[in-house]
Amino acid sequence: QSWNYTINKFSELYMDDNKVAEGKYFVNIKAVAVDENNKFGNWSKTQYVEFDTNIPTIGKRNKNVIEYAENGTPVKATKAYISDMYLKGKAELELSVEDKNGIKQVMYYIANTEEGLASATGTIITNLGQEKTWTDDAGNSTKGYIVSIPLSADSTASGAKYVKVVATKKSDTETTAYEKFSVNFDNSAPTLRNKISLNGVKYD
Numbered sequence: 001q002s003w004n005y006t007i008n009k010f011s012e013l014y015m016d017d018n019k020v021a022e023g024k025y026f027v028n029i030k031a032v033a034v035d036e037n038n039k040f041g042n043w044s045k046t047q048y049v050e051f052d053t054n055i056p057t058i059g060k061r062n063k064n065v066i067e068y069a070e071n072g073t074p075v076k077a078t079k080a081y082i083s084d085m086y087l088k089g090k091a092e093l094e095l096s097v098e099d100k101n102g103i104k105q106v107m108y109y110i111a112n113t114e115e116g117l118a119s120a121t122g123t124i125i126t127n128l129g130q131e132k133t134w135t136d137d138a139g140n141s142t143k144g145y146i147v148s149i150p151l152s153a154d155s156t157a158s159g160a161k162y163v164k165v166v167a168t169k170k171s172d173t174e175t176t177a178y179e180k181f182s183v184n185f186d187n188s189a190p191t192l193r194n195k196i197s198l199n200g201v202k203y204d
């Protein structure tokens with residue numbers, strides 16, 4: 001039996017900008033599994049994470065997958081994104097993209113392998129829609145968009161899909177940030193094989 005846990009799903013690792021020197025801070029994360037008998041497994045390797053509040057943020061407010069019915073509409077299901085999740089039919093990845101100065105451009109890459117992202121052709125989202133403004137409890141505001149990235153056009157998709165999303169902020173330096181996502185498609189119909197047994201003899 002296995003499970004997964006999404007870290008920072010509720011932005012619990014984000015710090016108030018007033019407490020962060022030059023907009024950067026660092027977090028080291030380790031994990032250990034404990035079974036139902038309270039036996040501990042081996043600790044994982046330390047995962048070093050750098051947070052930089054001066055770069056665009058991807059998926060902080062919204063990180064969902066939208067599945068559509070066979071004819072493309074209406075929405076069949078909206079699910080919280082989980083790495084390597086399984087999907088069926090037409091699907092889109094819906095993400096929030098934001099920054100203090102606003103977002104200038106969002107581009108994405110799609111490939112069948114993670115290595116393939118390096119040679120994939122990027123697609124610029126030409127219509128970002130209506131700009132949104134978000135304000136946290138401390139009064140800090142960011143501006144950005146909710147963007148949709150097509151993962152599959154119909155129910156013929158199969159296997160893994162890897163996506164890299166690159167956001168560029170509005171500023172003189174035009175700083176960028178990227179995030180990678182991965183999903184799996186299983187649109188194959190189940191197969192049923194009949195077997196008949198007569199007097200202990202099996203017939204296909």
